[in-house]
Amino acid sequence: MAATELSRRRFLLGAASLGSVPLLASCVGSGVGESGGGQASATITLQSSIQDTAPKAALEEIVAAYTGPGSPVTLNSVATEQFRAQLSTYLSSAEPPDVLTWYAGSVANSYAAEGLLMDLTDLWTGDGACAGFSDALRSLSTSADGKAIFVPTNYYWWSVFYKKSAFQQWGVEPPTTWEEFISLCERLKARGIHPLTNGIGSTAWMSAGWFDYLNLRINGADYHRALLAGQRSFTDPEVVAVLEEYRRLLPYFHPNQFSWDAQQAVTPMVNNEAAMYLVGAFVTQYFPEDQRDDLDFFSVPPINPGVPSAEEAPTDGYFAAAGSDNPEGAKALLNYLASPQAQQEFITKSGSSNLPTSPDVDTSGFSPLVQKGIELLNSTQEITQFFNRDSSDALQTTADAALTRFIADPGDIPAHLRDWQAAAEQVFAS
Amino acid sequence: MTAVQDAPVRAAVPPRQRRRRRGVPPLVWAFLLLPLAVELFWVFWPAMNSFSLSFTSWNGVGAARPVGFENYQRLFTDPIFLTALGNNVIWAIGFGGLSVAGGLALAVALNRPGRGVGLYRSAIYLPMVISLAVTGLFWRVMYQPGGPIDVGLGAIGLGELQQQWLANPDTALYAVLIAAVWRQVGYIMVLYLAGLKGRDPSLEEAAAVDGANAWQRFWKVVMPQLRGVNTVVFAVTVIDSLRTFDIVWAMTRGGPYNTTQLLSTYMYQQGFTLVNLGYGSAIAVVIFLLALAFIITYLVRQARAEEL
Numbered sequence A: 001m002a003a004t005e006l007s008r009r010r011f012l013l014g015a016a017s018l019g020s021v022p023l024l025a026s027c028v029g030s031g032v033g034e035s036g037g038g039q040a041s042a043t044i045t046l047q048s049s050i051q052d053t054a055p056k057a058a059l060e061e062i063v064a065a066y067t068g069p070g071s072p073v074t075l076n077s078v079a080t081e082q083f084r085a086q087l088s089t090y091l092s093s094a095e096p097p098d099v100l101t102w103y104a105g106s107v108a109n110s111y112a113a114e115g116l117l118m119d120l121t122d123l124w125t126g127d128g129a130c131a132g133f134s135d136a137l138r139s140l141s142t143s144a145d146g147k148a149i150f151v152p153t154n155y156y157w158w159s160v161f162y163k164k165s166a167f168q169q170w171g172v173e174p175p176t177t178w179e180e181f182i183s184l185c186e187r188l189k190a191r192g193i194h195p196l197t198n199g200i201g202s203t204a205w206m207s208a209g210w211f212d213y214l215n216l217r218i219n220g221a222d223y224h225r226a227l228l229a230g231q232r233s234f235t236d237p238e239v240v241a242v243l244e245e246y247r248r249l250l251p252y253f254h255p256n257q258f259s260w261d262a263q264q265a266v267t268p269m270v271n272n273e274a275a276m277y278l279v280g281a282f283v284t285q286y287f288p289e290d291q292r293d294d295l296d297f298f299s300v301p302p303i304n305p306g307v308p309s310a311e312e313a314p315t316d317g318y319f320a321a322a323g324s325d326n327p328e329g330a331k332a333l334l335n336y337l338a339s340p341q342a343q344q345e346f347i348t349k350s351g352s353s354n355l356p357t358s359p360d361v362d363t364s365g366f367s368p369l370v371q372k373g374i375e376l377l378n379s380t381q382e383i384t385q386f387f388n389r390d391s392s393d394a395l396q397t398t399a400d401a402a403l404t405r406f407i408a409d410p411g412d413i414p415a416h417l418r419d420w421q422a423a424a425e426q427v428f429a430s
Numbered sequence B: 001m002t003a004v005q006d007a008p009v010r011a012a013v014p015p016r017q018r019r020r021r022r023g024v025p026p027l028v029w030a031f032l033l034l035p036l037a038v039e040l041f042w043v044f045w046p047a048m049n050s051f052s053l054s055f056t057s058w059n060g061v062g063a064a065r066p067v068g069f070e071n072y073q074r075l076f077t078d079p080i081f082l083t084a085l086g087n088n089v090i091w092a093i094g095f096g097g098l099s100v101a102g103g104l105a106l107a108v109a110l111n112r113p114g115r116g117v118g119l120y121r122s123a124i125y126l127p128m129v130i131s132l133a134v135t136g137l138f139w140r141v142m143y144q145p146g147g148p149i150d151v152g153l154g155a156i157g158l159g160e161l162q163q164q165w166l167a168n169p170d171t172a173l174y175a176v177l178i179a180a181v182w183r184q185v186g187y188i189m190v191l192y193l194a195g196l197k198g199r200d201p202s203l204e205e206a207a208a209v210d211g212a213n214a215w216q217r218f219w220k221v222v223m224p225q226l227r228g229v230n231t232v233v234f235a236v237t238v239i240d241s242l243r244t245f246d247i248v249w250a251m252t253r254g255g256p257y258n259t260t261q262l263l264s265t266y267m268y269q270q271g272f273t274l275v276n277l278g279y280g281s282a283i284a285v286v287i288f289l290l291a292l293a294f295i296i297t298y299l300v301r302q303a304r305a306e307e308l
Helices: A002-029 A053-064 A080-092 A106-113 A136-142 A164-170 A178-190 A205-219 A220-228 A237-252 A263-269 A279-285 A289-294 A326-336 A341-349 A368-379 A393-408 A412-429 B002-012 B016-023 B026-053 B070-075 B080-110 B116-131 B134-143 B148-155 B172-197 B199-211 B214-225 B227-242 B246-251 B263-273 B276-306
Strands: A045-048 A074-077 A100-102 A151-155 A158-163 A195-197 A276-278 A295-298 A310-312 A313-322 A383-384
Touching: A053 A341, A080 A100, A080 A106, A100 A106, A100 A178, A100 B026, A136 A368, A151 A341, A158 A164, A158 A205, A158 A263, A158 A279, A158 A310, A158 B214, A164 A276, A164 A289, A178 A195, A205 A220, A205 A237, A205 A276, A205 A310, A205 A383, A220 A237, A220 A310, A220 A383, A237 A393, A237 A412, A263 A276, A263 A326, A276 A279, A279 A368, A289 A295, A289 A368, A289 B148, A295 A368, A313 A326, A326 A341, A393 A412, A393 B002, A393 B263, A412 B080, A412 B214, B026 B276, B070 B276, B080 B116, B080 B172, B080 B227, B134 B148, B134 B172, B134 B246, B172 B227, B172 B246, B199 B214, B214 B227, B227 B276, B246 B263, B263 B276
Parallel strands: A045 A074, A045 A100, A195 A276, A310 A383
Antiparallel strands: A100 A313, A151 A313, A158 A276, A158 A295
């Protein structure tokens, strides 16, 4: 008897813990609905999703040095995954963080359409910190109703990275045409070197890097944007052509790419077991310090001569919550963060190879690699962001599933694309 | 415990019982009602909200748009949901079966005095002390290409079995399952050890005298005495297998290409990564109904068995 009595109590406990499954789901919903400002508070809260060690420390230092209205600033660093999930809750809560880190582009614009972002037009006019930024950045930071809603502070470029010393040792040159690129892969593979590396395990989105670039090189930036906006179908013959070219590259990838993440994929390059990596410039911080100067890159060579040149340049920065109780302080902080001095300090201290958005930053002290990156982006005709930033995180998950499945089993391209289109339609419908 | 102690008291002094029932002190009411209010507000009300959310389409901003049964219709044409449902069945059977069988076997093996038994017991229970997320990270290192598992297989001449355990859709779910069982088995063992301590050894001696062999003594004499523990183990296992989330999320995030999604991870991905709160809630409701069906079926069976 004693045991069954005990077991009933355990059942109640069990029932309570089962109840907590839907509870989790509704906690987020229950806080929303109340809006409007709280009491005016003097200080500013900056919610940051930056998690890489060096950039995080750099931001902490820069924010600590801020002395303008609203100081001292409270800096909350939140894990990127959690930040992404909670962002809408942050913005719509009764007392939102005043300033938040995030990405320019479609995500920021969709929050602006909900009226959740502060109008930052002040910063883009007169003597505001963003007034001198390029037109491309200005249009990227402007919402559909013509208001500036974003403050871009740095961006980076994607390219095929390689080690100069390794290329020298193998006696090969960076390619300038697509056929040269393929034959370079062929030669490296014949020597027992994995021509390409990637990390599509826990960072499955890395598989979209090659998809984006092949689509930009074969079909052009306009088609790419239309496809990601849902105006074209993934079953189009244009997309089939992209995956056919992708399939041609698959034998050249390091087979362990399925298990690695973006950072682990660097290991075979460090050891000269793999040669090239299509990745963002953030990759430099993953290399040991004594190899960073050895890094160089070349742009993915043109495939279809009929399309304009294009590069991916994801832009990072800040926006402010419309519900901030200290809008003047928030704008002052943004002005400070976008200033040439703060940008320069952030880029130098974070050790990444990000580029400043302000034309007034003195870039002469930056590494030759970064100089070359600036030149690459200045000379290209079209700039895109990255798959998720040009579409949405929801569409990115459909790309993750479709592309990783295709890479594991590249046989039936039309079937993969049919599944992808079906999943994408669900995203566009909801 | 209380039932055992109260029984003789009730028989001996019935008047006191009745008096106690008449006047429940206000303090007792307070002790009963306060937790009830807290429970209603913090558990049942949000849970009910989840039901109503599942009939809407909502991204967390602005007003939720009512969509009727659309979310539920979508569920049954959603290939990822169906994969997750199938994986949950595999998980419930694999996780439940392996951890109960392993836990019981270990408990029986270690339920005898001997040198170092305490050490073995603690070593087997130790993984339970580690959180599931850390267990996941630890096993991810074990499974990585060129990691301890591959090296171990190579060392014993099974090199051809080496593979990317977590990236191969044929092995990923089972690789995670083994990590989860590794942690759970110690817990089940402790529950059974407690049960084995409470049994009456004279019954086994009597059975042995009557000529029952060890196998018969275990299944016919010991197991019936473990009925109470079995109930606990069943409930714990069903609940733990349905709410499994962290270890899968830490090890594969439902990948490669959604082949290791469980209902819980898919619910999380929809609800929190993609902020489709309506669709995520619909999945949560399905999880709730499944759990309820399991528990109610078992309770009814248990109640019938007690009546006999």
